[in-house]
Every structure is written in C-alpha cells, then in structure tokens.
Amino acid sequence: MRHSLLTLCRPLPALLFAALPLTVTAADPDPIRIQQLQRCGDLLETHKQTFCLRVKGLQPGDRQVRLNGEALSAKQLSGKADQLQLQLDTKGKQSGPLVIEQGGQQSNPVWLSLGSSHVVAANADEVAKNMDGLTSYVDLISVVIEEDFEGATEARRLAEKYGAKVVGMIPPLNTYQLRLKAKNLDERDATVLRLGGEVSVDAVVIEESGAEKAIERDVQKAPPADNQEWASNRFLDAVNFYKRRLQRENGGLKTHPVRIGVIERDVDFDAPDFADYSGGDCRADRKRLCLYARDADKPSGHGTTVSGILAAAWDKGGNSGFLRGLDDVGPGFDVIVARDSDAGITANVAASVNLVEDGVRVLNWSWGIHRVGAVDIKGDPIDSLVRSGIAMSGYEELLEEFFLWLREEHPDVVVVNSAGNGSSFSGRDEYRLPSSFVTDQLFVVGGHQRSDKDVPVKDPQYAIKRKASNIDMRVDITAAACVHGSMAKADEEGDVHCGTSYATPLVAGLIAAMLSINPELEPDQLRMLLRRSAMTIGEEYDFEPTEGDDLTAPILPSERANELNNPDVGHSARLDMYKALDLTVQSVDRVR
Known part of the structure; x- marks a missing residue:
C-alpha cells in the first residue's frame, strides 16, 4: 500500500534564532x-x-x-x-x-524529559552513501563502553586520543556519542576499526538512518478495513467488559494509572481524533487518557496512526483509540509519544531510556530493521529497512545493553515490538532486530487480516496471516494489521493503513489495560495471560520446524490447562482482547 510519509524538521541549532514574525489575523488566529x-x-x-x-x-x-x-x-x-x-x-x-x-x-502538550540520554542527528552534509547504497553517518558514531569502565571518563579519553569530541550520551547503557574528524566513510571506518580494538570498547555503533525515512512500511495492497478487522481480536468486547466490570457498584476493581511510551515522531493535533487534547489541564479529570506529542502537519503519518490506535477520540475523524474508549472508568492513562532527535536507532534507544526513567511501564516499538542480504520465506531478497552487517552488529550490542539494563533496573517494564513486514523471519538476529531478542520483557507482534470465510470469530479461519508479516517461533501473538487512519475533517472515513506497526499498539494498549487492573503482573505472567487467552489462526503444525505458513509460536498444552487433545494446541496464537482482560480480573479475584 502507499503511505503518505511525514515531512519532519531537521535538528535545531543550539544558537539563538532569528526569523520574521508570523502573520496571522486577529479574527482567526492559527492554533498554537x-x-x-x-x-x-x-x-x-x-x-x-x-x-x-x-x-x-x-x-x-x-x-x-x-x-x-x-x-x-x-x-x-x-x-x-x-x-x-x-x-x-x-x-x-x-x-x-x-x-x-x-x-x-x-x-x-509535549513531554519534556529531563533524562540525560540524548544523541545528535546528522544533517544533510554529514551523511554519505556506503557500498550498499545506504545512507550512513560520516562523522557521528557511538561507543558502548565496557561496564568495568567509568563511561564518561573513558569516552573523554577516547575522544582525546582520536581527535574526536563527545557530543551525546546514554549513561545508563554506558554509551557515548563521538563526533570524529572523519571527512568521508573511509576515514570513519578506519577510526571505527581502531576504536573497536580498544580494551574498554564493547562495541561501536554507526548509524545508517535517513532522518526522514519511514520507520515501517508495508508494500502489499491493503484490503478494506472495517469493524471485522478489530472484531477478529474482540476489540469492542474488551472495551465493553472493562467498562461494565469496573463500573459495578459492588465488587468493582480498583484501577491503577499506567504510563505508555510510543517511540514515534509526532501526532496531528488538528485532526478531529486528537483536537480535544489541546487546551486545559487534561489531568484535571483523573479518569481521562492524556496524550503528549509533538504536532504533525498531516493526519496520514505513521505516528498519528500508531498513536490513534491507543488514543484517538471515538467517532470523530477515522480512528478510535482502545485506551481512549476506557475513559469513563479508566485510571488516567498517559500516552507519551517521543523520539527526541532523528538520529536513527540510537535515538530510539535513548528516548526509550528516558521514558522508562520517567515512569513508562509499556513501550510501543512499531519499528525494526533487516540485515542486508536477508531473504523472505520464498528466498527473495528484502529491500525495505535494511542495514549493513557492521551497522547491525553495533545495533545488536546497543539493544542488548538496553535489555540487560531493563532486566536489572526495571524488570517490570515491557517492550511491545512489531514483527516486521518483510515476509521474513522475525526471530533470527541475522535477519531482524530488535524482534530477534529472547527476553521476557520483549513481546513480538505479527499481523493478520480478515479472511473471506463466513465463520464465527473464534474459528481459526476467521482471520488469515497477512502475507507481508514476518513469521516464526519468536512471534508471541498476532493482531489485526489494518486500521482506518485519522482524517483532517470530522466524520470522514480514514484511509486504510496496514502492517505489523498497527497490530503492535493493539497489544501494547491491551497490556496497559491489564496492568491497570493488576499492576503486580510481571512480564512472563503477562505473556502467559496473552497466550492462554488467545484464539487460534491458521492450520495446526504439530511443532514441526517453521514453514512458510507458521505465524507465531504454536500454542502449547500448558497454555490450555495441560489438555493434550485441546483443539487449539499446535495452532498459532491470535489476540483475544476480551478474554485477556477477563483472565486478568480473575488473577486479581484469586488474590483478594
């Protein structure tokens, strides 16, 4: 499908600015x-x-x-x-x-983080094409310092030794960004090679990110999106259950605020879906969802659509947010859309660190990258969101440091990541990052779409695997991949957006709702509840090696009360938002 891509601002200089005043009419001032x-x-x-x-x-x-x-x-x-x-x-x-x-x-309202993790993006004069034809930063690299060394001190020593300057940092990960004296990629690579040989350096991260390139794309033609897409995950049933169960005068459950971080650039606040988030104190209503983001020029951007699945007002301008639908009885969700600079994967990680330190419990990562040379399930090369081997190696080390830090310092935080749209393998590190990491704190989401079968919603054939979705055992669960985007005018039907990027916030929003009911749930328990509640999709595969039609890890007997003959066993898992909330409520009832 075609996406209308967002045009974003370049990083702003640190000097004072000079510009002519804006011309506006007093009678009809532009919104701020x-x-x-x-x-x-x-x-x-x-x-x-x-x-x-x-x-x-x-x-x-x-x-x-x-x-x-x-x-x-x-x-x-x-x-x-x-x-x-x-x-x-x-x-x-x-x-x-x-x-x-x-x-x-x-x-x-935008979220201002006082965290210390920030990196610099390259401008148009500081990038060049490498041998793979990929845009690569010429003089900006990051070094991951070994944990035995004091990162800031060692980064300054390395900078002095190599004639560089420390310009950015992610202190919790002992990672520091250096600006080299390199004038071309050959000079950069020579310095990277020497830095990689330093005893104190765990890894060197180079960026191959175009600052204005789409984070995720799905080239497959999209089917019509209607209420049957989200019906395949029992979206409305889940909203109704949450509101009905928590509104009971007797036996109602206490809910708890949850903060969700969305690693995206911006959201269009002029779209009817988001217009009521500007003006007044959102948190004056403790039950209301609050959205914090930079403003986009158009409602068709990736960040607006992803964020809308969580936070769009209902029946306004195309999208409808799951968490927004819980406002009447909700605990006051905070959805923070942030990416800071456009410095690629390193900036995604830096923003994630800041958000976690700011209290975010659930991170939505609707992005990912493939290694150059990766092939899809048919053996054809993948040409979207690819990076060179040297770049992937650096990213892998940086992401490993991030998840080690999460496990040690923030074991209750979960990251929900899109499986990707390359018709490839999500769980192989030579193919895809970050979905290939195996950790309880990372949930990987594939995409499905409505089939043409006239069968009940619980039937495995109600939905079919989306051809573009990445697959394999590392995918935890699949969710609806197609959604109507937001529109500039009220009461208009939005364009259809499809991809695992849009399946991911369905799972992230559901996990946030589950945590609002039972904040004591740990990542492995959340995964267990998602898998136990899941409906099925596709044929049974009897735990054979992954083939082209396997979408997720097969459902195990232990996920069906140890019933070896349960008909769900061996099928892939399809998100059931209603049943997951029901099991979450039961987990609280058992404790009380």
Whole structure:
C-alpha cells in the first residue's frame, strides 16, 4: 500500500534564532502547535539543560510556558516567531507535559524529559552513501563502553586520543556519542576499526538512518478495513467488559494509572481524533487518557496512526483509540509519544531510556530493521529497512545493553515490538532486530487480516496471516494489521493503513489495560495471560520446524490447562482482547 510519509524538521541549532514574525489575523488566529522539542546545546550538561522548540501559531507578544502546570519565568524562553529556546535549571523539577499559552490559547502538550540520554542527528552534509547504497553517518558514531569502565571518563579519553569530541550520551547503557574528524566513510571506518580494538570498547555503533525515512512500511495492497478487522481480536468486547466490570457498584476493581511510551515522531493535533487534547489541564479529570506529542502537519503519518490506535477520540475523524474508549472508568492513562532527535536507532534507544526513567511501564516499538542480504520465506531478497552487517552488529550490542539494563533496573517494564513486514523471519538476529531478542520483557507482534470465510470469530479461519508479516517461533501473538487512519475533517472515513506497526499498539494498549487492573503482573505472567487467552489462526503444525505458513509460536498444552487433545494446541496464537482482560480480573479475584 502507499503511505503518505511525514515531512519532519531537521535538528535545531543550539544558537539563538532569528526569523520574521508570523502573520496571522486577529479574527482567526492559527492554533498554537509545538512541532519540535528536543535537547540542544551541550547535551552532556544535566543540571542546566537547553531545549530547542519549533512552534507555529505564536503571535508577537507575551507568552507563557508551563511545565507540569508550573509557570516558567519569561526569561527562560528566548527567540522569535517559530524558533525558540528554553533554558531550564533541572534542580527540583521533574519530567512532564510542557505547553505554551498565549491570548487564551494553549498549545498541544509535549513531554519534556529531563533524562540525560540524548544523541545528535546528522544533517544533510554529514551523511554519505556506503557500498550498499545506504545512507550512513560520516562523522557521528557511538561507543558502548565496557561496564568495568567509568563511561564518561573513558569516552573523554577516547575522544582525546582520536581527535574526536563527545557530543551525546546514554549513561545508563554506558554509551557515548563521538563526533570524529572523519571527512568521508573511509576515514570513519578506519577510526571505527581502531576504536573497536580498544580494551574498554564493547562495541561501536554507526548509524545508517535517513532522518526522514519511514520507520515501517508495508508494500502489499491493503484490503478494506472495517469493524471485522478489530472484531477478529474482540476489540469492542474488551472495551465493553472493562467498562461494565469496573463500573459495578459492588465488587468493582480498583484501577491503577499506567504510563505508555510510543517511540514515534509526532501526532496531528488538528485532526478531529486528537483536537480535544489541546487546551486545559487534561489531568484535571483523573479518569481521562492524556496524550503528549509533538504536532504533525498531516493526519496520514505513521505516528498519528500508531498513536490513534491507543488514543484517538471515538467517532470523530477515522480512528478510535482502545485506551481512549476506557475513559469513563479508566485510571488516567498517559500516552507519551517521543523520539527526541532523528538520529536513527540510537535515538530510539535513548528516548526509550528516558521514558522508562520517567515512569513508562509499556513501550510501543512499531519499528525494526533487516540485515542486508536477508531473504523472505520464498528466498527473495528484502529491500525495505535494511542495514549493513557492521551497522547491525553495533545495533545488536546497543539493544542488548538496553535489555540487560531493563532486566536489572526495571524488570517490570515491557517492550511491545512489531514483527516486521518483510515476509521474513522475525526471530533470527541475522535477519531482524530488535524482534530477534529472547527476553521476557520483549513481546513480538505479527499481523493478520480478515479472511473471506463466513465463520464465527473464534474459528481459526476467521482471520488469515497477512502475507507481508514476518513469521516464526519468536512471534508471541498476532493482531489485526489494518486500521482506518485519522482524517483532517470530522466524520470522514480514514484511509486504510496496514502492517505489523498497527497490530503492535493493539497489544501494547491491551497490556496497559491489564496492568491497570493488576499492576503486580510481571512480564512472563503477562505473556502467559496473552497466550492462554488467545484464539487460534491458521492450520495446526504439530511443532514441526517453521514453514512458510507458521505465524507465531504454536500454542502449547500448558497454555490450555495441560489438555493434550485441546483443539487449539499446535495452532498459532491470535489476540483475544476480551478474554485477556477477563483472565486478568480473575488473577486479581484469586488474590483478594
């Protein structure tokens, strides 16, 4: 299918900006929209941080900036028109929503993280094509320092030795970004080779990311999306169950707030699906879902569609968010859409670290990459989202450090990752990252679509595997891959978007709802509940080696009360949102 790709701003310079004032009419002022917010200046400074903002809709005159509802001094904001800088002393402050107010208007709320993990993106003059024809950073690389070394000290030593400069960092992962003196890829590779031989260096990460390239794409023609797509996962049944079960006057369950992080660029707040998130204090209603994101120019972007599956208002402009549907009885979900800079996979990891430190319990990763030379299940080469072997090796080490850190410091956090759309194998590290990692904290989601069979929803043939979806034993569960996107006008039917990117937030949102009911659930218990509640899809494969039609790991007898002859055994697992919530409630009832 064709996607309308988002055009994103380049990283903002650390110097003060100069621009002509925006021309707006007093009678019909443009809404105030924060389109970009990211660290700039000295990224190694943690106590006095500088943030660069790109804002549209501001008029000349006074404006007020609020962080976590607290008004900041006017002296902390500088710049003119749409390019601003915010100077922030972090002492006594916490990460939280930031808004700009002027003339009775309020901007979209964006999440400002005071975490220390930030990396720099390359501009157009700092990239080149490598031998594989991939865009690669010329002078920006990251080094993962061995845990026995003090990362910051060792990074400075290496920088001095190689004539480089430390410009970014992910301290919890002992990872530091260096700007080399390299003028071309040959010079960079020579320095990378020497750095890789240092005793203190675990890995060197090079970026092969086009800053404005789509995170995920699905080239297969999309089928019509209607309520039968999400019906295959009992979406509405789940919403009804949550609201009905938790509204009972007697025996109702206490729910708990859950914070969800979505690694995406932005969301279109001018679309009817998201318009009511701007203005006022969202958290004044403790049951309401709050959405924090940078603003996009169009509603057709990847981030808007992914976020909409969680947070879009119902019956407004194309999409309907699962967690938004729980507002009446919900605990007050926070959905934070953030990516900071456009520095590729390294930036995804840096943003994820900050969000976890900011209290996120569920991370939605609707992205992934394939190694150059990877082939699909038919033996044909994959040509989307590919990276060279040297880049994949660095990414693999960085992601390994991330999951080791999660296990040691944040064992209750889960990451929900798309299996990918390459008709390939999701669980082989020579093919795909990050879905190939085996850890209780990583959930991998494949995609299915409605079949043409007139059968009950629980029948294995109600849905069929989507041809583009990656497969194999590493895929935990499959969910509906097609969704209507948001539209610019109310009451219009959105374009159809398909891919594992859109199956992933169905699972992420469900896990967040499960945790709101029972926050004591650990990652392995969440997986158990998802698999025990799952419906089936496809034929039975009797645990033979993975073939072209295997979509997920086969359902085991232990996932069906040890019934060896249960008809579900051997089939792939299809998400049942209703039954998963029902089992979650039962897990609480058993404890009470």
